[in-house]
Amino acid sequence: MRTAPAGPPPACAAPRSCFRIAPSASTGAADAAQFALKVPRADLEGQLAELARRPVADPIDFDLVMNLTTPAGKGLLRCIDFVRTEWDEGGILTRNADSRRHLEAMILTNLLAAATGPHQRLLQEATDTPTPAALRRALDYIHGHVRDLPTLADLTAAAGVGARTLQLQFLRNLGCTPLRYLRDLRLRSARAELLHPRSADLMVSEVATDWGFYNFGRFASLYRSVYGEPPSETLRRALGDGGPTADAPGGRRPAQRTAAAHR
Secondary structure (H helix, E strand, O other): OOOOOOOOOOOOOOOOOEEEOOOOOOOOOOOOOOOOOOOOHHHHHHHHHHHHOOOOOOOOOOOOEEEOOOHHHHHHHHHHHHHHHHHHHOOHHHOOHHHHHHHHHHHHHHHHHHOOOOHHHHHHHHHHOOOOHHHHHHHHHHHHOHHHOOOHHHHHHHHOOOHHHHHHHHHHHHOOOHHHHHHHHHHHHHHHHHHOOOOOOOOHHHHHHHOOOOOHHHHHHHHHHHHOOOHHHHHHHHHOOOOOOOOOOOOOOOOOOOOOOOO
């Protein structure tokens, strides 16, 4: 992400009208309330990949000021206000992992839509470029059957084309093979479950198995290469506990542990 240029940051015209992506710079009046939104890079890139339906190879480069008076900007504000209210009042977000996961996706989507920068080209291309019918059928099948671990034969049957044609359509439009796309989707889904554990007794091995990763060593290695930390650390942080997890010796956690609110 870009760093702030030398000199004072650009001014916002009115309260709640802009969002500065310049954490080290002075922002607003001395008595202004500030709210920090910390977003892991890998999660933001994963959401952009979902929206653009293609891999994101480079870091997302936002412009330094985001206009919050646009529809997407207003949506981002509403999401943030809702999160703050829910946490302050002990609402559903503090108790339900699924609701946190859905709201996180909504915040990331609004953030990507509201921010200006080169990533907007990917979003625009996803809107403007018609997806070949066979590719669209394959993608719909993957997203609808991701837990079933569909094979290439399953995908070609759903798409109604041969394996070579489908492979070429994925490579030309998404920059990856069908099975790589499926694997990346499973990995993102596993991370979402680790970030929002459904219970205090959840183990990394359960999540890996649920999403079709049966070799736990390879899963941990792949996860670390993408997200910069082992899956056990993601789960430990989400549970708000420094104790052992399924990836460590003696990895079963005490039953009385309760899940902490995520971010």
